Amino acid sequence: MRGNSFGRAFKVTTFGESHGPMIGVVIDGCPAGLKMDIEFVQEQLARRKPGQSRITTQRKESDEVMFVSGIFEGKTTGTPIAAIIMNEDARSKDYAEMSDKYRPSHADFTLDAKFGHRDPRGGGRSSARETAARVVAGGVAQLLLGLQRIRIHAYVSQVGPIVLEKSPEQIHFHRIEKNIVRCPDAATAKKMETFIDETRKRGDTVGGVVTCVVRGCPAGLGEPVFDKLHADLGKAMLSINAVKGFEIGSGFGSVAMHGSAHNDLFAKSSGKVVTTTNHSGGIQGGISNGMDIYFRVAFKPVATIMKAQTTVNRKGNADVIHGKGRHDPCVVPRAVPIVEAMTAIVLADHWLRNRTAKVG
């Protein structure tokens, strides 16, 4: 009932706290016979890890993944894939003050309200460190999807007020990794970088948007009622720390449109049924239609700021808290691989589930 698992056919369970000995993940349901490219998984972790550029937290974690179960002679065996990442550089002292005072807009107060007993070191289980385990699982999922030529590309499309003025189909994905913001447009990336830098210098933080595009997804993934593909994608994204919003295809922009403009007309192209527009974002009635899937994910500004804030302590008295520790001024550059990972997990899950849809 505690919700540390995600997925039904490709089921991911994570464990571990930010300041315990390790974090880890168990994947139950990855099919046997998948060639494991551990280097690829390690690369995804490198894209998520702290300290990778001057606009991310300066904490250092080598984030080396060790697979301990489910792989034999380089291939998956069908038994659970388990992987662990050791924790390093956990300066618990930075958090001493925070064990007594509720950090504003963190999980401190709500965890206490829920469980009564909480590991305060680094946010414990609610730390974004947990997402490293998701990136490992997502890497495995991406390998599985790769066999079907399903490719996932996420990128930063907004930082604070700075918006990338390009639609998903205008993006050159190979440009995403060309800059430390992970925005596939050099000029916009530069502005975002400057904005994050200035924000950081003031001890403040700022939000952003990650856009994700799935290419090569066949028609038929997703279920008609509760487990619509975009519903599961939405849950996956909203389960990532700091996410406040999700929209698929035309999203909130669809509201002001008329049906006659919004409807995606079907047409034939190279013997394949396509739609002439893609306001649906590649999903209709909860099921993929073979067009590109794209969606946007809103991240709020990081809650830890280097400023004094009024708050309440565990005794329930008014208090003042001073931001410490090493935190990201803006979470979206590092969130890109997390968004990709969760997308891959959802698609791998639905790809496997879809195998039972028809008798033949």
Add this chain to the structure above:
Amino acid sequence: MRGNSFGRAFKVTTFGESHGPMIGVVIDGCPAGLKMDIEFVQEQLARRKPGQSRITTQRKESDEVMFVSGIFEGKTTGTPIAAIIMNEDARSKDYAEMSDKYRPSHADFTLDAKFGHRDPRGGGRSSARETAARVVAGGVAQLLLGLQRIRIHAYVSQVGPIVLEKSPEQIHFHRIEKNIVRCPDAATAKKMETFIDETRKRGDTVGGVVTCVVRGCPAGLGEPVFDKLHADLGKAMLSINAVKGFEIGSGFGSVAMHGSAHNDLFAKSSGKVVTTTNHSGGIQGGISNGMDIYFRVAFKPVATIMKAQTTVNRKGNADVIHGKGRHDPCVVPRAVPIVEAMTAIVLADHWLRNRTAKVG
């Protein structure tokens, strides 16, 4: 694997197609001893049912719910609660053309791609008629939450370009039902109504936004990692037909904010820990903090329009389809009780799940 169930502790399973003999719902997990107010459930159905005003579809369904299991002498017994609603006024002939041609932005094409064999009458299982079953389950959930004084209020906050310029805390909930749009501001409602009317007359449709507010939710509901309360709410909303976006609290608006402005400072009020602002939307780290929960749900314009559209038929050839049948020009007035129902199901589920959080 087909996803016709929702929830873990308060588990809702729906069945039935729009043009079959009936639709129904099974609720497994509603605790024993709950006084059943069937009239209340019936009222929720009346708010959802077609034909209730001139801005909704003119289809007629009496939508009378019959409980067939799980209730004895007016109280729940702990065994599964099952309820059915008979289908009426199903004019299958209206759909004859549509069985061969894929209606743009409907589930016709994707269902065929997925299952190979499809019930084309009225959209079959993908019809919004399925949501009547959800409203029944949501009504039961609301009764359960009512015991805890948790109240859910949804309303229309946008129709096409017309926006209700009031924040959730400015709303007088008793005004929601005062007009047929379900917008709690008479002047704005009037404009929306006119806009929908004009749209309908042109044979077109338009989108809208439903805002939902939960009052009285105690701190502690929701889980820290994958089953964050807003992640489950998001999935619940995105599983409703025509929904394209979801945002909790500050949502997409948080992106352009700085952490120093966005953070909700804790304070003490009447012996209770509160936050002085509520950008979090009542949820922090995935767990309710005792403040009002509020979120917004974007609905695209209804796909069925009374205009000719180019499309492709089942044989894969280009074709033209002509909108027929009786459909809503704008879905949001009738979506209000559906949003409330799904919200109630999520909260009932998490309220029950939370009973196992602590040893004592």
Add this chain to the structure above:
Amino acid sequence: MRGNSFGRAFKVTTFGESHGPMIGVVIDGCPAGLKMDIEFVQEQLARRKPGQSRITTQRKESDEVMFVSGIFEGKTTGTPIAAIIMNEDARSKDYAEMSDKYRPSHADFTLDAKFGHRDPRGGGRSSARETAARVVAGGVAQLLLGLQRIRIHAYVSQVGPIVLEKSPEQIHFHRIEKNIVRCPDAATAKKMETFIDETRKRGDTVGGVVTCVVRGCPAGLGEPVFDKLHADLGKAMLSINAVKGFEIGSGFGSVAMHGSAHNDLFAKSSGKVVTTTNHSGGIQGGISNGMDIYFRVAFKPVATIMKAQTTVNRKGNADVIHGKGRHDPCVVPRAVPIVEAMTAIVLADHWLRNRTAKVG
């Protein structure tokens, strides 16, 4: 959490009480495109229904199944299959006394202890009537398995002290339905019938054993750890009313054997790997090996007897209860199709699950 569903990929949910308006079942996960043979399902119900012979209860139920969802033009659509059976001939008055007094070895006391509020009519949800819904689901599962030429045959192998002295491979399955006991040996059946008759005349009841054989199951079904095929079969059987024991293959008899005698040696036969003996009962390491699966299910004597028994009433006082109503003197003849149904559900579930075991 209330456990009214069974299976993961072929998920069966039942609802309804013995004296409510109907009982029903929802099957979520049956693949699309399965030709539905409703007559076959109805035949299975006829084998379970009361009043079919003089050695079963004389209650009359027509037990006509009505499919209300998930089937179009004679084939499954992939959406949930729902079916209902109306209740008839429910003489609630027979149970008046029993609402106050706990019937020995029934669920009356434990349901009260658990839920506080109980439907006492005919045992409510704990009535064996619920198994009619299982038989419907099992019938659909058998149709699905039939495509794979997997055949399930159950029969009565013991009634009271009378034991069928034949091993599963000696059985001619077509003889099972030749007598009202469902024992595939005429002479033994006759003895069993006489024994049941005498027992009934004394107002007493007696137990029995049902043996089940699965023929044609391919190697590979079942999972290596918790969801071993025989573990899921065991749970399925033990969930049937009155079942007290389950053994697979050599079962309890294996205890006194040595490994050198018990091991099933592998050999080659017509190009296929087989075992020269089958103490394993067709399952090794939790996974089917292609040999016949067979197991035995022990049913205790029916608890309702036509004799006075001392007991305690709801107020907690000593009392005397007098058996009334129309009950089976021995449950196993009618249990045969229930055992088959639950077996089919388990196999259909694992057959679908197995589709995700390998990458290719």
Add this chain to the structure above:
Amino acid sequence: MRGNSFGRAFKVTTFGESHGPMIGVVIDGCPAGLKMDIEFVQEQLARRKPGQSRITTQRKESDEVMFVSGIFEGKTTGTPIAAIIMNEDARSKDYAEMSDKYRPSHADFTLDAKFGHRDPRGGGRSSARETAARVVAGGVAQLLLGLQRIRIHAYVSQVGPIVLEKSPEQIHFHRIEKNIVRCPDAATAKKMETFIDETRKRGDTVGGVVTCVVRGCPAGLGEPVFDKLHADLGKAMLSINAVKGFEIGSGFGSVAMHGSAHNDLFAKSSGKVVTTTNHSGGIQGGISNGMDIYFRVAFKPVATIMKAQTTVNRKGNADVIHGKGRHDPCVVPRAVPIVEAMTAIVLADHWLRNRTAKVG
């Protein structure tokens, strides 16, 4: 779909193979605030570990458990409890021959049939080593149940033909650990020990029965339909390696009884409702009734024997295999803590689930 998790509210997931670097377990759902007695858990492991006496395998594993998640300052936090045990003394060379030849009555053949790709070292995931992870989870469950004064006692009641002639209520539980067989009767234990010794010397193996008694279980645990308490116990037991049978209460012995003799009459004792006999084994209608729960579990003889056996190899050719490695001549002495562990997991799960049964 691969079934490496067990339980719904107290959900246990295991991972790891016998010859990989480690095995481990994740418990999701253990309530917060439970005082962790790691020494107690370690003691349970010691009772299971190989090499503990001359009648068990001589393999040496220190089996030291390391908790890596979910515990802070000696108490559970409500987040997942993860624990690992490093593998040692894994002589892979002993298994070289076995990677090519299917060991009779092992999982070698069926794993190949299912997954195509298999880790042959020591049985891989199907090794009984996996049960060490269960013992850890069971230890935590026992601590949770201990708060409710629910106590679980398993013991050896049969080895080969040697039967302990005592009913569960005649057992002095403190005698169980007085001998290496774990049979609570010195004279019988001696005979069993001798029998095992002789069997071992012949290079053979033998089966046995473990009986388990739960004392102090309150009325109300278990669910009325599919998740009957004994159905879940049965599945739990049947999921343990080498188990071939399960019976609750009177079990297979009930078959030959009449209802008038089998029914457990209710009576009042010290203000509590009790039954004067306990053929039900403490469970009626799938729900505990407050009496002792007891059941019996049949273990077949260990498949690995020190004798040559004919078999088939991976190429499908006839071959001969020679037993090697260090194996138990009889599994039941070491199975006692495994049976207790799985029992504890089932009861902890149902105890938590039962918290949602009633409104109040």
